[in-house]
Amino acid sequence: MTGQDGPVAPPLVVVFDVNETLSDFGPLRRRCRAVGAPPGTLDLWFAGVLRDGIALAAVGDFATFAEIGRGLLVDMLHRESSVEADPVEAAGEVLAAFSNLQVHRDVPDGVRRLHDAGVRLATLTNGSAALTEALLENAGLRAEFELVLDVETVRRWKPAPEPYRYAVAKAGVRPEQAAMVAVHPWDVDGARRAGLAGAFLSRGGHLYPSFLPPPAARAGSLPELASALLGL
Secondary structure (H helix, E strand, O other), X not given: OEEOOEEOOOOOEEEEOOOOOOEEOXXXXXXXXXXXXXXXXXXXXXXXXXXXXXXXXXXXXXXXXXXXHHHHHHHHHHOOOOOOOOHHHHHHHHHHHHHHOEEOOOHHHHHHHHHHOOOEEEEEEOOOHHHHHHHHHHHOOHHHOOEEEEOOOOOOOOOOHHHHHHHHHHHOOOHHHEEEEEOOHHHHHHHHHOOOEEEEEOHHHOOOOOOOOOOOEEEOOXXXXXXXXXXX
């Protein structure tokens, strides 16, 4: 199979994004509705968290996902007349659901397909490595992952190059020996610009933007994407 810059070999290491790529945000959306927030609040909030974290990275600064996320959600809930509870308490109730998220149903099969083929697995999130540990433990998948990483060490959000370089350095491989799996095109493209292969998981049938160079692999489910990566 041909990737973004020519023929690509199967990766030695596959690095997974976590939020929405592995984790299902359904419980967070339900918590938002439970505190009285209108439909779509969770998606607007997450987009805002990404905006602010990436904007800080662009100017060379850093704040954690939790710091950005809590402040933004409190502000959003404060401005919603349908939210009767104290916005600080309501935000805390919503964000507590992060500790109990589940993986998408296609994740175990896709992860094990790569692991059983001898591919080394890692995660790299703009969020929290501790929450990723809990997510994988709850899914019975922690043993399949060699590395569970977040961006706090390098203090720069993806898609800046530092997090991807950090991940491959921790894995002890060259960037071209690794692939990044994500549902967010900007994450796939950021990995590609850092020298990794980009693999786009198009949950819900989302298209990859035509203004970005194409990923090395793409598929609508993780098992399909795993097979595509193994077939490179």
